[in-house]
Amino acid sequence: MPALLVEDLVKVYRGRRKEVVAVDGVSFRLEPGEVVGLLGANGAGKTTTIKVICGLILPTAGRVEVFGIASHRRQALRHVAAVLEGSRNVYWRLSVEENLAFFAGLQGIPPRKARKRIRELIALLGLEEKRRTTANLLSQGMKQKLALACALVKGTELLLLDEPTLGLDVETSHELRGLIRELAREGRHTVLLSSHDMGVVEDTCERVVILAQGKVVTDDRIDRLLGLFRTRAYRIVLSGHLPPGAAAVLRSRFPLLKLHTGDHETTLEVELAPGYDFYELLDHLREAGAAIEEISRAEPDLEEVFLKIVKGEK
Amino acid sequence: MSRLWAFWAIVRRQLIELKRYPFNTISGLATLYIIFLLIFLGAKFIGTAGTRFFGESLEGLVVGFMVWTFAIAAYSDLSWALIREAQLGTLEQLYMCPFGFRFVSLAWIAGSFLTSLLFVSVLLALMMATTGKVLHLNLGSLLPLLLLTLASVYGVGFATGGLALVFKRIQAFFQILQFVFVGLVALPANTWWAKALPLSLGTKLIARVMIDGIRLRDLPASELLVLLANGAFYFLLGFLALWGCERIARQRGLLGHY
Numbered sequence A: 001m002p003a004l005l006v007e008d009l010v011k012v013y014r015g016r017r018k019e020v021v022a023v024d025g026v027s028f029r030l031e032p033g034e035v036v037g038l039l040g041a042n043g044a045g046k047t048t049t050i051k052v053i054c055g056l057i058l059p060t061a062g063r064v065e066v067f068g069i070a071s072h073r074r075q076a077l078r079h080v081a082a083v084l085e086g087s088r089n090v091y092w093r094l095s096v097e098e099n100l101a102f103f104a105g106l107q108g109i110p111p112r113k114a115r116k117r118i119r120e121l122i123a124l125l126g127l128e129e130k131r132r133t134t135a136n137l138l139s140q141g142m143k144q145k146l147a148l149a150c151a152l153v154k155g156t157e158l159l160l161l162d163e164p165t166l167g168l169d170v171e172t173s174h175e176l177r178g179l180i181r182e183l184a185r186e187g188r189h190t191v192l193l194s195s196h197d198m199g200v201v202e203d204t205c206e207r208v209v210i211l212a213q214g215k216v217v218t219d220d221r222i223d224r225l226l227g228l229f230r231t232r233a234y235r236i237v238l239s240g241h242l243p244p245g246a247a248a249v250l251r252s253r254f255p256l257l258k259l260h261t262g263d264h265e266t267t268l269e270v271e272l273a274p275g276y277d278f279y280e281l282l283d284h285l286r287e288a289g290a291a292i293e294e295i296s297r298a299e300p301d302l303e304e305v306f307l308k309i310v311k312g313e314k
Numbered sequence B: 001m002s003r004l005w006a007f008w009a010i011v012r013r014q015l016i017e018l019k020r021y022p023f024n025t026i027s028g029l030a031t032l033y034i035i036f037l038l039i040f041l042g043a044k045f046i047g048t049a050g051t052r053f054f055g056e057s058l059e060g061l062v063v064g065f066m067v068w069t070f071a072i073a074a075y076s077d078l079s080w081a082l083i084r085e086a087q088l089g090t091l092e093q094l095y096m097c098p099f100g101f102r103f104v105s106l107a108w109i110a111g112s113f114l115t116s117l118l119f120v121s122v123l124l125a126l127m128m129a130t131t132g133k134v135l136h137l138n139l140g141s142l143l144p145l146l147l148l149t150l151a152s153v154y155g156v157g158f159a160t161g162g163l164a165l166v167f168k169r170i171q172a173f174f175q176i177l178q179f180v181f182v183g184l185v186a187l188p189a190n191t192w193w194a195k196a197l198p199l200s201l202g203t204k205l206i207a208r209v210m211i212d213g214i215r216l217r218d219l220p221a222s223e224l225l226v227l228l229a230n231g232a233f234y235f236l237l238g239f240l241a242l243w244g245c246e247r248i249a250r251q252r253g254l255l256g257h258y
């Protein structure tokens, strides 16, 4: 049984005047133990999808199941916890401990068991010194950690994280990434994470589902996606400068070529569209009398891949 | 069993907030006491005409004011809580309780009843000291009557809570309701239609217990039955309204909005 099954999900918001199709036939699934990124531009439908999964929004059509239970039924909530985007998620008037105890209780966890879990989570997140501090006095990063802890304290198998690192500094963001990886390694959690920060996604997820205008445009492993784009992008370093004539010839032959001229070297970055021959490029360089110092495949990062996919280049 | 822990978590949060922000509690109490004093002094100057408004006597005024205070808390606590949670951005997390939102709402009003009980006890003591009228406080008779009387108001509270989920800004509506409740408390429960409305009959029966010292089992069974039916009717109606509004809010994606 998949941890999460989304099948032909459609969500239409009906306003007074117009309708907004926020999610338009989305299907994907998460097996237990997977960590998957949910990507997409602003308004692509990520938050709507996540809220349907936690039962906060009723779908217009389609099937969404959490461990086999329809997500709009409250029983599904025994298996899901979420950190939601943009909202506070925790009670600012309660202390760190009180927040954790409240959410554990709300989930129906007996106090004795909850206390043990709370102690562990506070240690795990390094919040020992702030145990009795009310949440409004915590820094942004600590608040976000507390929100994550409040989701974790429920002990659910499926965890939904909508923009968990928004507004965090680099260090805290890295700390949180480490934590998410840790959760995944234990294998007890299945995580669906949405983020605009590709570093976070690349660091934590094995697979991404990319949405554009409410539809799934890609559902693939990150390493495969990177591989797909890697094969055609090359970076060539030449010692010295190219004669101006040669540069012009190259540019006209390879319109996608990028040329950086440094003090002592020239760097070419070129993405060879299908049909362009790598040898042809080298022939041009030889004719120009260029000395090649280094050839490497320019490593595409997830951000470039994402942008290309969303623009429909692949 | 696990429902019990959820219930306790919700009630405990209310108690923590009560304890952590004593100023809110005390200023609320002071405001109500001052309102009572004004009515009391006004009644003294105007004479019997003023007190008759709240019943037959000064005791009637105290009982009426007590029920009114209770009623205000009963219908507005849940709605305020929902509005505040929507504003603060915690409503969606609260909603994600695996026992359901209606369970959370029920637990919330149970907690609200307990805190009101504390609050109103203090107010009642102040009112009795001010007027010099000592009322009968037979809790065994009083608590069941209070619950039955307030059941209808909790029904109204569920309904306004539901409206708050969908329409968010309904504070003005609340203020109007406060005055409607004054009317309902003061309305003599002599006619069948007065008995069919919330609060009126209950206030009358509570007054008989507190003023005349009559016990629950000595009250006319028919009146008690009507009160029970009245409470159940409004309670269920309100619960249904909450359920309907909750669906609309989930359909339109309004739970996280304010």
Ligand SMILES: Nc1ncnc2c1ncn2[C@@H]1O[C@H](COP(=O)(O)OP(=O)(O)OP(=O)(O)O)[C@@H](O)[C@H]1O
Pocket: A013, A020, A021, A022, A040, A041, A042, A043, A044, A045, A046, A047, A048, A049, A085, B252, B253, B254
């Ligand atoms: N409650 C609502 N009522 C009407 N329209 C809504 C509602 N919530 C979202 N939308 C619309 O649905 C579409 C998808 O929104 P959603 O919040 O799911 O996007 P998102 O992918 O999470 O975007 P972001 O990256 O900005 O968080 C948008 O066009 C948005 O305006």
Ligand SMILES: [Mg+2]
Pocket: A046, A047, A048, A085, A162
């Ligand atoms: Mg979003």
